[in-house]
Amino acid sequence: MTGSLRGRTAVVGIGQTPLYKRGTAPDPEMKLCLRAIVAACEDAGIPPRDVDGFVSYGSERNEGQKLMPALGTRELRFGALIWGHGGGIPGALGLAASAVVTGQAEVVAVYRSLAEQSGARLRVAVAQDDTAAQYLVNGVDGPVQICSLRTQRMLEADGVPRSTMFALAQAAYHHAQRNPQAAAYGKPFDAGVYEQSRFVSEPYRLYDCSRENDGAVAVIVTSAERAADLVDRPAYILSAPTGAAGGWGPLEENHRPYASSGFEAVARRLWAESGYGPGDVDVAQIYENATGMGVGAILDHGFCTAEEAGGLLTFENLIAPYGRLPVNTSGGNLAEGFVHGMSLVTEAVRQIRGTSVNQVPGAQLSLMTGGPGDSVVSSALLGSGATR
Amino acid sequence: MNHNSPRPIAGGIAADGLYWDALEAGEFRLPRCAGCGRWTWPAHWRCGECGSWDFDWTALQPKGVVYSWTRTWYAFDRTRERAGDVPYVVVLVEIDGADGARVMGVLAGDEAALKIGAPVAGTILAPSQKAKGYPSIVWSVQ
Numbered sequence: 404m405t406g407s408l409r410g411r412t413a414v415v416g417i418g419q420t421p422l423y424k425r426g427t428a429p430d431p432e433m434k435l436c437l438r439a440i441v442a443a444c445e446d447a448g449i450p451p452r453d454v455d456g457f458v459s460y461g462s463e464r465n466e467g468q469k470l471m472p473a474l475g476t477r478e479l480r481f482g483a484l485i486w487g488h489g490g491g492i493p494g495a496l497g498l499a500a501s502a503v504v505t506g507q508a509e510v511v512a513v514y515r516s517l518a519e520q521s522g523a524r525l526r527v528a529v530a531q532d533d534t535a536a537q538y539l540v541n542g543v544d545g546p547v548q549i550c551s552l553r554t555q556r557m558l559e560a561d562g563v564p565r566s567t568m569f570a571l572a573q574a575a576y577h578h579a580q581r582n583p584q585a586a587a588y589g590k591p592f593d594a595g596v597y598e599q600s601r602f603v604s605e606p607y608r609l610y611d612c613s614r615e616n617d618g619a620v621a622v623i624v625t626s627a628e629r630a631a632d633l634v635d636r637p638a639y640i641l642s643a644p645t646g647a648a649g650g651w652g653p654l655e656e657n658h659r660p661y662a663s664s665g666f667e668a669v670a671r672r673l674w675a676e677s678g679y680g681p682g683d684v685d686v687a688q689i690y691e692n693a694t695g696m697g698v699g700a701i702l703d704h705g706f707c708t709a710e711e712a713g714g715l716l717t718f719e720n721l722i723a724p725y726g727r728l729p730v731n732t733s734g735g736n737l738a739e740g741f742v743h744g745m746s747l748v749t750e751a752v753r754q755i756r757g758t759s760v761n762q763v764p765g766a767q768l769s770l771m772t773g774g775p776g777d778s779v780v781s782s783a784l785l786g787s788g789a790t791r
Numbered sequence: 792m793n794h795n796s797p798r799p800i801a802g803g804i805a806a807d808g809l810y811w812d813a814l815e816a817g818e819f820r821l822p823r824c825a826g827c828g829r830w831t832w833p834a835h836w837r838c839g840e841c842g843s844w845d846f847d848w849t850a851l852q853p854k855g856v857v858y859s860w861t862r863t864w865y866a867f868d869r870t871r872e873r874a875g876d877v878p879y880v881v882v883l884v885e886i887d888g889a890d891g892a893r894v895m896g897v898l899a900g901d902e903a904a905l906k907i908g909a910p911v912a913g914t915i916l917a918p919s920q921k922a923k924g925y926p927s928i929v930w931s932v933q
Contacts, residue, residue, distance in 0.1 A: 527868050534869070535803030536811070537833070540925040541895040542881055544867030551861035552883050559859075559907045602864040602878075655803070655833040656883050657893050661858070 409676055410791040412500040413630035413637035416447025416623035417749040422586060422740030426519040428617035436465040436516035437473050439619035447623045448633050449510055454623070456481035456508030458499045460491030461743055462528055465516050481508035485645060485781070488529055488546075489690055489744045489774025490665070494645030494781025496748070499624040509629070514621035515745035525615040529743060537655045546692055547612055549656070551604040553776055554695030557662040558606060561709045563702070565606065567716035568694035569597055571730065572610050572737055574721035575691070579734030581760045586614055587738035611694040613736035613744075620745035622752065627791070638755040638769070639791040642676035643783035644669050653778040664699030664775030669782050674705070677784045681705045684784075685766040686729045686754045688747035691736050696775035701728075704772065704782065723761035732761040747771050748783075755787050800923065806834040809848045814915055814926035819853040821889055822846035832892035851889060853913030853928055858885040858893050860905060872921045873897075882930050884911055900931040909933075 418439045420428075428435060444451045452475035457467025467482040481502040485491030492515075499511035517525055530545040543549060557563050576592035579585035592610070600609040630637035648668035650659040658665070674680050681704055691697030698716060701707065706728060707715040715727065723729040733739045733750040740746060751771040753759040767790040773781040798811055813820035822834050826843030837844050860882045866874035873879060880898040882905075885891055896913060898905065913928040 524868055530869075533802045534800075535833070536798060536800040536807065536923075536925060537803070537895055539800055539802070539869060540922045540927050542863065542870050542873045542876070542879060542897055542921075543895060544870040548861055548863055548867070548881065551863075552859045552881070555861055556859040556907065602862070604864065605862040653804070655893075656859075656895060657832060657891075659891075 407676055408497065408500045408504055408643070409641050409678070410639045410786065411627050412503045412624050413627055413639045414496070414622045414752045414785065415625055415630045415633045415637055416443040416449065417752050418442025418444070418446055419620040419746060419749055420618045421584065422616040422618040422742060422746065425525060425615040425617055428518045428520065431520065432516050432518040433465050433469065435518055435617070435619035436514060437470060439516065439621035440470070440474065440512045440514055443512065443621040443623045449623060451475060452477055454510050454512045455479060456499060456502050456511030458483055458495045458511055458513045459515055460485040460495045461488045461515070463515055481511065487777045487779040489692065490777025490780040491645060492690065492744050492748060492773040492781065493643050493771045493783030494773060496624060496640055496783050497643030497645060497781065500640045500643060503624060503626050509625060511624045512621050513624060513748070514619065515743045516619035517742050518617040533653070535653070535655050547607060548604045550693040550696050550776055551607050552656060553662060554693065554699070555606055557695060557699055561662045563698060563709050564713040567698045567712050568606070568611055569594065570716050570718050570721055571691060571694045571697050572597060573718045575731045575735040575738040577718070577722055578732050578761045579738035582733050582739060585734040585739040586616065587734060606695065607693050610737070613692050614741045616740040616742055618740065618742045620742050620749055622748055636756045636787060638752040638785040639787070641679070641784040641786045641791070642673045643781065644672040644676065645779055645781035646672070647779045651778070662699070664696050664703050665777065665780045666700055666703035666772065666775070666782060669780055670704045673782045673784055679768060679784060683768050684728065684770045685768050686723070686732060686763040687770040687772070688732070688735065688751045689730050689772050690744045690747055690774050691731070692774060692776070694737070700772045700775040723763050729761070729763050732759050732763070744774055751783070751785055755785050798925070803833070804835065806836055810834060811925055813848060814928065815918065817915055818850055819913065819915065819928065820848040820850050821886065821892055823849045830890040830892050832889070851886060853915065855884040855886040855911060857882050857905065857907050857909045857911055859883045859907060860898070872923065880905065882911060884913070884930055894928065896928040896930045898931065899929040904932045
């Protein structure tokens, strides 16, 4: 395919700080950011000064030019932010890949850093002051209430069963029990805990909602040629499109289709560019700002229809190592922690490397879907040498 | 009518000033493209269908059906004005006769018949502290 990014770049380094309880990070946001990027460089075997591209998304404020003195950057050749909020994460990989393939940069750091002490309450920071009056005037502050309106429609009008939401939460907490870095490590979770937890905004209970953590996460993207010299198992970027179909965007709940997480157009491009389909995916990291929106992302990517959702999205099917579609194998935004979803990228890479604490044996195709329901969204499919 | 009064909430694209001006005058108006007649909501600056830059802000009855809803049990940071009302229900209403255009609002009165598809009617409220100094519509199930 002319102009395709398929397999021409790879993630060669991953780095992340501990995911601290919100407001408790020992370092300010920019220092966390630097720690994650340096760790990702060390993981890749690349000197930090070689990073010449910087890509992030949402309200990230640690622009590359601010980091240059601390990294010893020789020349910043590419820097950009994907518009939107958490929807842009996998697309940030695609933007980095575009820069590398077109020769604009050679080594691109993709990263996100959040710390409450340096910034606002995270749920406010991620909303970026772009919530329209129609919401705020009517008692709707932001993300979780908006997700609630959409998910209620998915449940009540489209007939997707609530059991799918619980199953996604249960799988995340199950996986977190094997991840000592996870916020929910050592904290058992079952239907009783879930059903007794308070409602935040119906249909969402506390355990349906992502956490808020201080921390930073970074990955390093470079060319497939250089990747082969650097690491044993590069995670090749097979496709990482960003976008929104007409009828989608910042439309104050006038989106069409409404009971959707907004991925139909992006998913079509993802499967077309990569040459794979949902049936080929070995493991998926599904950004869940709230469980039902993650369910919507799975539907949007064609893994099942609304009618089939109750059958596919069960605890047994969603867990590693042998479920039909293991998801959020480090615990995800619900149970591992939340740095605006960026830790899902590092986990998607670990699955290709074979180093996840909940490894899917022989995983060759690893999906990551970005913040569902955002005004623009993105997804990425990572592959091994065998599926490149 | 194509002038917009400045309003304090900066999050949207700021093309909806006449919506709030109309509510403040006790009227519920939504914009229709002056060129092709398409309802263009949320308000924008140009009709993407026919290219017109002009809109007729057309009066409607504040009536419709519940398109979706949520009952909020938490006083969120930026809507603390409503902390005393928790839990409260917000409905997303598909307006009758406006090609599927939807607006939000708090539900007042009996919640027993609340469901998607339930008919609702709105009452326009004067600017209030709860609504951040804006006029608003509260809805009730009919």
